[in-house]
Amino acid sequence: MTVNSKLAANQQKTVLVTGCSSGIGRCVALGLQRRGHNVFVTARHETDLKNLKTDGLQAIQLNLNDSDSIHSCVANLLTLTNGRIDVLFNNAAYGQPGAVEDLTRQALRAQLETNLLGTLELTNLLIPNMRQQGFGRIIQNSSVLGLVALPYRGAYNASKYALEGLSDTLRLELKGTGIHVALIEPGPIESQFRANAFAAYKKYIDKRHSPHRDTYLAMEKRLNKKGAAVPFTLPPTAVLRKVIHSIESPRPKIRYYVTFPTYLFATLKRLLPHTVLDWVLLRVSRNEHQ
Numbered sequence: 001m002t003v004n005s006k007l008a009a010n011q012q013k014t015v016l017v018t019g020c021s022s023g024i025g026r027c028v029a030l031g032l033q034r035r036g037h038n039v040f041v042t043a044r045h046e047t048d049l050k051n052l053k054t055d056g057l058q059a060i061q062l063n064l065n066d067s068d069s070i071h072s073c074v075a076n077l078l079t080l081t082n083g084r085i086d087v088l089f090n091n092a093a094y095g096q097p098g099a100v101e102d103l104t105r106q107a108l109r110a111q112l113e114t115n116l117l118g119t120l121e122l123t124n125l126l127i128p129n130m131r132q133q134g135f136g137r138i139i140q141n142s143s144v145l146g147l148v149a150l151p152y153r154g155a156y157n158a159s160k161y162a163l164e165g166l167s168d169t170l171r172l173e174l175k176g177t178g179i180h181v182a183l184i185e186p187g188p189i190e191s192q193f194r195a196n197a198f199a200a201y202k203k204y205i206d207k208r209h210s211p212h213r214d215t216y217l218a219m220e221k222r223l224n225k226k227g228a229a230v231p232f233t234l235p236p237t238a239v240l241r242k243v244i245h246s247i248e249s250p251r252p253k254i255r256y257y258v259t260f261p262t263y264l265f266a267t268l269k270r271l272l273p274h275t276v277l278d279w280v281l282l283r284v285s286r287n288e289h290q
């Protein structure tokens with residue numbers, strides 16, 4: 001199964017990919033379309049929708065923070081597909097940086113609205129059609145930070161841990177329906193993620209009176225850095241490969257690890273005592289304390 005091979009017509013799936021204005025979503029959508037799938041994409045802003053249409057993609061407006069937008073996206077999609085939806089790739093999300101003790105209720109709520117609540121609302125609106133078809137793939141773009149915690153990622157960690165929990169439960173509940181739930185676990189991937197995280201940091205974190213002020217100054221440098229900020233960063237095609245498997249394989253996996261750090265931390269989490277794992281996680285994030 002290679003990224004560039006073409007599908008037989010009877011293998012074509014109708015796919016919805018969320019968050020396609022940039023990064024992983026855009027790359028996966030274009031890659032799936034090239035393979036011959038019937039791909040629908042979402043973005044929040046008019047200019048992004050226009051660009052996606054110029055690229056030949058079928059684009060629908062969606063803001064996960066707004067229930068009305070989610071309902072109208074689903075209605076538009078199902079009208080365009082005559083009710084068919086084989087695959088939902090829940091990709092849209094962002095990272096809210098900041099120490100846990102500096103997270104306001106508003107900041108955490110905003111993070112969960114997008115990464116968890118909106119994502120689940122969209123999923124639950126599409127499950128009935130998948131049940132009726134007797135086939136569906138729900139693919140969640142989680143993260144290595146849905147498996148292990150890092151300092152200053154508490155809000156994002158919480159959203160992805162919660163996504164992991166809901167997805168594991170959902171998979172058990174959907175057993176026997178023909179609907180499979182898979183989790184993609186990327187480590188660092190080239191995208192607009194850091195730029196968008198920096199915007200969320202500036203919006204919600206007040207560093208002036210924080211005991212973490214010095215760390216924030218170092219963090220600002222990292223979030224502002226152009227190019228790969230951390231070692232082992234891969235292009236989004238690395239995620240595309242796993243998504244293709246999760247859609248097309250007759251036996252999709254439950255979890256797909258992407259990048260060396262994900263394989264490493266998933267393994268260390270199983271093997272190491274908690275205290276030793278904490279020591280390792282503090283070591284890898286130490287550049288934020290310098």
Ligand SMILES: NC(=O)c1ccc[n+]([C@@H]2O[C@H](COP(=O)([O-])OP(=O)(O)OC[C@H]3O[C@@H](n4cnc5c(N)ncnc54)[C@H](OP(=O)(O)O)[C@@H]3O)[C@@H](O)[C@H]2O)c1
Pocket residue numbers: 018019020021022023024025043044045062063064065090091092093094095114141142143144185186187188189190191192193194196
């Ligand atoms: N890049 C990484 O290193 C990495 C690692 C692990 C996991 N991931 C996961 O990969 C997924 C894609 O992220 P990415 O790296 O491709 O980052 P990205 O380039 O920032 O893309 C994120 C996408 O999500 C959309 N989005 C954000 N808030 C939204 C909302 N309220 N409603 C609808 N769409 C919204 C963004 O749209 P706007 O342009 O409108 O903001 C954008 O299209 C996320 O789930 C992320 O957690 C990324």
